[in-house]
Amino acid sequence: MAAAGPVATAQQQPKDTGAAAATFDTAPWREQEAKLPPYPKDERLIRFDTGPTGELRFFIDRDSLSVGEDLVRFTLVAKSDGATNVSYEGIRCSMRERKVYAYGRPDGTWREARDPQWLRIGPPVTDLHRFVLWSDYFCPKRAPIRSANEGLDALKLGRHPEAADSALPDYPIAR
Numbered sequence: 001m002a003a004a005g006p007v008a009t010a011q012q013q014p015k016d017t018g019a020a021a022a023t024f025d026t027a028p029w030r031e032q033e034a035k036l037p038p039y040p041k042d043e044r045l046i047r048f049d050t051g052p053t054g055e056l057r058f059f060i061d062r063d064s065l066s067v068g069e070d071l072v073r074f075t076l077v078a079k080s081d082g083a084t085n086v087s088y089e090g091i092r093c094s095m096r097e098r099k100v101y102a103y104g105r106p107d108g109t110w111r112e113a114r115d116p117q118w119l120r121i122g123p124p125v126t127d128l129h130r131f132v133l134w135s136d137y138f139c140p141k142r143a144p145i146r147s148a149n150e151g152l153d154a155l156k157l158g159r160h161p162e163a164a165d166s167a168l169p170d171y172p173i174a175r
Helices: 019-023 124-138 148-157
Strands: 045-048 057-061 066-068 071-080 083-092 097-104 110-112
Touching (some): 071 097, 097 124
């Protein structure tokens, strides 16, 4: 049975130029180049709560915190008795992803990560400190904080005021 009238092909379809079309940006997200901050000093560190994590204590270097389009970058310091790990990282809020740009050396210099990639932030049982930074401090409602000062305020308060009770209800975080 033949069609009742002419059928438009995809090439013949009129292009939508209305408000609905303007809502969607088809350009791929492009990350701005990361510039390594000065190495962190103890007096610039702000501790953040990750709940019961054993011996590890986590800090953000307040001078390294920066905010870009859907991206928050920071220096992360993890300390335990006798050991300190330092890394310069980023969190992509809408995608719940993280990237390590560089690792700190004991002599106070940076070693850039080889082939840094965006990786999914795991559930709290495997990636608790990054999950907490994403859900409770830097990406409330899956959107990045608007400024470094907003992130610093959230760290000082112990949580961003707009953070949900749990970003993933299946993964409650004991506090």
